[in-house]
Amino acid sequence: MPSFFCSSFLWYVEKLAKFLNYSIPVIGRYELEEMTPNIEVAKNISNHLNIKVGYLLEGNRQSRFV
Incomplete structure (x- = not known):
């Protein structure tokens, strides 16, 4: 996986988590479809x-x- 994708994904997850007031790991798991x-x-x-x-x-x- 290219590092650009990883850094962009992490940036997105961090911003979304902060915006929604949820933890970064939880939002990441939603995005990766590891959790619903x-x-x-x-x-x-x-x-x-x-x-x-x-x-x-x-x-x-x-x-x-x-």
């Missing part, structure tokens, strides 16, 4: 990112925005 957020966490993340929960959990591009 419960519905309340998913709602919080989707609200902050202005996307539907379904898109967040399933990646359905047609229902991306609220």
